[in-house]
Amino acid sequence: MSSLLEHLRDRSRGGRRLLVPYVVAGLPEPEAYSQVLAALAEHADALEVGLPYSDPLMDGPVIASAAQRALRAGVGPLHALDLTAGAVSGPRIAMTYYNPVHRAGEDAFCERCARAGFAGLIVPDLPLEASAPLRAAAARRDLAWIPLVAPTTPHARVAALAGSATGFVYAVSTLGVTGRRESLSERAGAVVAACREVTDLPVLVGIGVSTPEQAYEAATFADGVVVGTAVVEKVLEEGAAAARDLLARMREALDRL
Amino acid sequence: MTLSAPPVCDASGFFGDFGGRYVPEILVPALQELEDAWAEARRDADFAARYEQLLRDVVGRPTPLYEARRLSERAGRRILLKREDLAHTGAHKINNTLGQVLLAVRMGKERVIAETGAGQHGVATATAAAYFGLPCVVYMGALDVRRQHLNVVRMRMLGAEVVPVEAGSATLKDAINEALRDWVTNVDTTHYVIGSVVGPHPYPDMVAALQSVIGDEARAQVLEALGALPDAVIACVGGGSNAIGLFRGFYDDPGVRLVGVEAAGEGLSGRHGASIARGTPGVLHGARSLVLQDDQGLITHAHSISAGLDYPGVGPEHAWLAATGRARYVSVTDREALDGFAALCRSEGVVPALESAHAVAHALRGEDGDVVVVGLSGRGDKDVAVVAEAADAAIVA
Numbered sequence: 001m002s003s004l005l006e007h008l009r010d011r012s013r014g015g016r017r018l019l020v021p022y023v024v025a026g027l028p029e030p031e032a033y034s035q036v037l038a039a040l041a042e043h044a045d046a047l048e049v050g051l052p053y054s055d056p057l058m059d060g061p062v063i064a065s066a067a068q069r070a071l072r073a074g075v076g077p078l079h080a081l082d083l084t085a086g087a088v089s090g091p092r093i094a095m096t097y098y099n100p101v102h103r104a105g106e107d108a109f110c111e112r113c114a115r116a117g118f119a120g121l122i123v124p125d126l127p128l129e130a131s132a133p134l135r136a137a138a139a140r141r142d143l144a145w146i147p148l149v150a151p152t153t154p155h156a157r158v159a160a161l162a163g164s165a166t167g168f169v170y171a172v173s174t175l176g177v178t179g180r181r182e183s184l185s186e187r188a189g190a191v192v193a194a195c196r197e198v199t200d201l202p203v204l205v206g207i208g209v210s211t212p213e214q215a216y217e218a219a220t221f222a223d224g225v226v227v228g229t230a231v232v233e234k235v236l237e238e239g240a241a242a243a244r245d246l247l248a249r250m251r252e253a254l255d256r257l
Numbered sequence: 258m259t260l261s262a263p264p265v266c267d268a269s270g271f272f273g274d275f276g277g278r279y280v281p282e283i284l285v286p287a288l289q290e291l292e293d294a295w296a297e298a299r300r301d302a303d304f305a306a307r308y309e310q311l312l313r314d315v316v317g318r319p320t321p322l323y324e325a326r327r328l329s330e331r332a333g334r335r336i337l338l339k340r341e342d343l344a345h346t347g348a349h350k351i352n353n354t355l356g357q358v359l360l361a362v363r364m365g366k367e368r369v370i371a372e373t374g375a376g377q378h379g380v381a382t383a384t385a386a387a388y389f390g391l392p393c394v395v396y397m398g399a400l401d402v403r404r405q406h407l408n409v410v411r412m413r414m415l416g417a418e419v420v421p422v423e424a425g426s427a428t429l430k431d432a433i434n435e436a437l438r439d440w441v442t443n444v445d446t447t448h449y450v451i452g453s454v455v456g457p458h459p460y461p462d463m464v465a466a467l468q469s470v471i472g473d474e475a476r477a478q479v480l481e482a483l484g485a486l487p488d489a490v491i492a493c494v495g496g497g498s499n500a501i502g503l504f505r506g507f508y509d510d511p512g513v514r515l516v517g518v519e520a521a522g523e524g525l526s527g528r529h530g531a532s533i534a535r536g537t538p539g540v541l542h543g544a545r546s547l548v549l550q551d552d553q554g555l556i557t558h559a560h561s562i563s564a565g566l567d568y569p570g571v572g573p574e575h576a577w578l579a580a581t582g583r584a585r586y587v588s589v590t591d592r593e594a595l596d597g598f599a600a601l602c603r604s605e606g607v608v609p610a611l612e613s614a615h616a617v618a619h620a621l622r623g624e625d626g627d628v629v630v631v632g633l634s635g636r637g638d639k640d641v642a643v644v645a646e647a648a649d650a651a652i653v654a
Contacts, residue, residue: 054425054555055541057437058281064424076553098279099540103554124281125540129269150283152444161282175283176442 004046004091004119004144004167008202011045017254018168018204018224019215021231021247022048022095024066025084026075028236037088039240040231043247048122048226049084051077051096058097058124060179062229066236078104078112085116093120093146093167101126106137114141120167122146128161135164146170149195151187162199169195169203171222179229181208184217192222212246212253219254259469260299260308265505265574270458270544273580275573278457280543284437287444292459294364299466304363311355312470315388316345318352320471322478322630327604332621335628337487339475341499341635342609348635349471349499350381354450356467358385361448368443370394371450372436374401374429374495375565375612376408377635378452383417385450393417396435398428401564407639426558429495429568433542453496454572457543461572465501472506475630488626489514492634493615494586495530495566497575499634504584514585514626517575518619520561521588528560532571533579533586541570547579562591562643563611565635587624589615595647597621598637610635611643 012018021040026033040047050063052070059067075083077100084092094113101109101123113121121143126134128147135145144167149158151174162169171192174185188205195203205218206226215225227250234243270276278288298304312318323338341349354371361369369386371393373379379395386393395412399421402409412419425431433456440449454461454468472490479487490507492500494517507513522529529535536547541556549557549569559569578584589597594611597618601609609617613634620631637644 054557055430055434057434058441060438068424071555076551076555078553099548099550099556100554102538102540102545103550103552125279125543127278127280127282127285130277130279148282150281150285152283152286154286157286172283175444177438 002144002166003142007091017219018045020046020048020226022228024050024070025080026070029073036235036240039244041088041090042244043251044090046091046093048093048095051080053097058177060177062233063178066232081112081116091119094118095122098123098126106134110137110141110143113143120144120146148172151191158194159198162195165201168201171203171205173205173208178207180210184214189221212249215250216253219257259473260305264462266462272574272577275546275576277545279540280457283441288457295459295463298360308356316351319474320344325605332623334623336620337630338633340633342633346381346384348377350378353464353467354381354385357450358389362389366448368392368447369450370436370439372396372432376405379412380408382450383412383415387415395419396422396432398432399423400427404643405564405639453498454501454574455496455542464498468498468502469505471502476506486510486513487628487630489516490630491516491616491620492632493518493612495568497572499632501574503632516625517584517586518615519588520566521590522560530559530561530566531588534588544573546570546573546576565612587619589618593618608637609633610637611640
């Protein structure tokens with residue numbers, strides 16, 4: 001079992017729901033980034049760190065422009081790994097587009113992730129059929145693999161995707177890119193249910209989970225939530241403390257379950 | 258005949274080491290659906306007949322193979338132009354969009370989207386959408402919206418919505434990103450009409466098959482005109498659809514040299530769009546190919562005076578042809594392209610697209626034998642403002 005999965009199982013004992021915030025590495029600027037990580041970690045069961053990329057096609061305007069901002073400050077994807085190394089409590093998961101991994105070499109990239117203290121990996125534009133070598137390289141360094149399952153994923157494919165997971169399964173709540181939604185998609189429940197049928201790993205809902213109410217609603221059927229855009233917005237507009245407060249309210253909402 | 262030929266790529270969409278399908282999970286089932294629908298359609302005689310009818314009645318095919326007599330005199334060799342500029346809407350792009358929109362209708366899609374660089378693909382998609390009565394949204398880099406304004410107006414006249422994209426370099430690369438974001442959101446109802454031999458499988462091979470009419474016609478026409486094959490065929494390469502379309506007609510003729518012309522922009526040591534000359538293997542827009550990137554895998558900005566060649570990647574089939582040596586790739590600077598543009602205007606009374614002017618400029622170098630066919634992929638009406646503004650543009654003085 002991966003260290004990340006062991007940790008998440010421990011944290012979800014007794015039905016406790018998991019909270020995984022996402023932040024783009026290097027925000028709001030590289031010097032202040034470690035304070036952001038520390039603030040977010042207070043209410044995080046794990047922390048998802050987005051490696052800034054030039055062509056983030058799964059990201060909506062908030063996260064895409066945050067990545068541009070980080071790149072302008074000199075935080076490239078490999079630099080972002082090193083910048084995240086060091087004293088943050090709790091496991092970190094790297095979210096990266098595939099090209100930086102391909103460029104570095106899959107083994108070298110995983111080695112660098114592990115050295116920087118990462119425990120998991122999400123590569124949203126690398127489909128199952130092409131991911132076997134990277135999954136093997138990740139497994140050798142105890143980097144848990146976290147696949148995305150979408151509302152469009154056919155039933156038979158859900159089993160194969162979930163079967164590749166060694167950390168948790170990321171259930172994409174809706175069709176679309178990262179960003180706020182008025183309400184949680186009605187399709188989220190079906191995605192989670194399809195995953196449940198074929199895996200006993202934790203299933204977390206992401207994309208379009210921005211408010212404590214939406215987090216609560218998602219967690220009525222899922223094991224937890226990933227919160228990205230809302231966290232990035234708070235960090236950039238109101239600062240790390242405000243982002244921590246948002247997560248505290250989300251934690252409260254999840255604990256009502 | 259063109260459509261029913263077997264795919265050039267393997268079952269996973271690879272041309273040698275290049276190609277494949279690198280996309281978010283949301284799109285994987287849609288691409289599988291498209292692959293299946295395309296595989297079925299290309300073998301269906303009714304689909305092929307309908308497509309051929311569209312090529313004849315809407316596009317006006319076959320396009321002429323035109324002997325450029327005065328240009329040939331100037332170059333000291335025989336130059337024939339495959340006149341895709343005479344196709345309806347003024348470029349080869351319409352061959353592909355009519356085929357894809359015909360397929361989209363067959364698949365029951367209700368809406369089409371496209372990216373565009375120079376605007377030619379956007380115009381061609383808007384035209385096909387109008388013909389079939391489908392709503393159409395075209396994503397276009399904000400920089401290209403400014404430099405290709407004529408085509409923006411044309412797309413709007415044809416009923417398309419044009420969405421300027423400010424992100425990144427505000428050019429073709431970013432327009433494709435935005436179109437992919439739209440597709441991720443609306444994949445249930447929407448077909449994405451990709452305009453070149455780029456993108457995830459099955460797009461590169463499908464677009465190539467739809468463009469291979471260029472090379473099939475050119476081969477038959479040159480044999481009829483000269484009784485022999487040319488020494489070389491020459492075409493510009495951005496994503497590379499007109500070049501692949503022309504090249505495919507000559508794959509089985511080892512004596513015919515295939516020459517792709519990339520944009521050297523300000524020169525290969527400065528800003529350029531030469532992904533084969535200066536790129537490295539990478540994954541961009543769903544396929545593994547040669548891309549312009551830095552040592553961390555960030556895609557770098559391309560540059561060309563021609564918006565259609567201003568792209569930091571290239572179709573995987575070209576990367577494969579370069580790797581195997583079957584095709585050779587050269588490059589032409591902005592300045593040389595303007596000279597080629599002027600030469601064709603003054604020698605033949607033909608105003609080429611700046612993209613095509615790159616191929617003309619290379620043909621004038623005379624490196625590839627005594628008889629060459631040049632792919633004249635589009636006409637240059639859209640470029641008159643850019644040419645007039647170009648520093649030192651003696652042609653309009």
